[in-house]
Amino acid sequence: MTDLVFYTHPMSRGRIVRWMLEEVGEPYRTEVLGYGASMKAADYRAINPMGKVPAIVHGDTVVTECAAICAYLADAFPEAGLAPPPGSAAxxxxxxxxxxxxxxxxxxxxxxxxxxxxxxxxxxxxxxxxxxxxxxxxxxxxxxxxxxxxxxxxxxxxxxxxxxxxxxxxxxxxxxxxxxxxxxxxxxxPAAQRANAIDDELLKNAGGA
CATH class of the missing domain: 1.20.1050 (Glutathione S-transferase Yfyf (Class Pi); Chain A, domain 2)
Structure with missing residues (x-):
């Protein structure tokens, strides 16, 4: 079990977050949502009222919007070295x-x-x-x-x-x-290649839908 859950579709901005998750290197679970009913369902709207992907749930924390997710993950897992230290000139x-x-x-x-x-x-x-x-x-x-x-x-x-x-x-x-x-x-x-391979396979299995 993991406390990091990733909601996405393989043909969405979720591909950016997938790459970020692979760079972070922490275990995560993927929930693939289809465009339409599953993204607009009440249980997912409780996570993202916009009914859009991507989103992550990390323990009790919900983050939506790609840039926000990337910034959050960089700070939540500083050992991955994906953000300059707070307070630094960079x-x-x-x-x-x-x-x-x-x-x-x-x-x-x-x-x-x-x-x-x-x-x-x-x-x-x-x-x-x-x-x-x-x-x-x-x-x-x-x-x-x-x-x-x-x-x-x-x-x-x-x-x-x-x-x-x-x-x-x-x-x-x-x-x-x-x-x-x-x-x-x-x-x-390597993380970019892994992420692309994962989403390409999901897209192929979904018939491109």
Missing amino acids: RGPYYRWLFFAAGPVESAVLNKALGVEVPPERKATVGYGSMNEVLDALEGAVTGREYLAGGAFSAADLYLGSHLAWGMQFGTLEKRPAFETYVGRFRQR
Whole structure:
């Protein structure tokens, strides 16, 4: 038995959390939910009222939202070394880029996918300004350094790297050499490969549904 339970679907943002869990290396139980009835069922809505995955339950603690789950796991299991120590200088850029990916990057990518155009005179009213500004900021963050914070791989690299990889694969983010170099650095991590293999197998067994 384990007190760490992971709720997911193999074709969801849960793939990010799966990678994080594999990096952490602690035992966990996976509960796969289908889109529709099982995600909207009352027992799962008691965990996440939004009826969406991913979510984790760790003992009596419930955490939803990918970036929050990654940040929580990094702090809950510090021996995995997935976050700079609290109070260190690296903690600032760690939080900065983890939540930049969760906020401006996600918002800009979603609006682009939906065909939402922000009029130039209204840029100040959206958190990301424009897609080009987001991409330029990201390019500056990953150029000339191996990792985002503290000279070591962290949950911020995992989260941002996942978004960049997904966006470039499906054409929602521009392929820039700096992004491809940054993402390529993490593809061969054993935890990333294990996580992908687990979710790919779940997806195959589910018939892609």
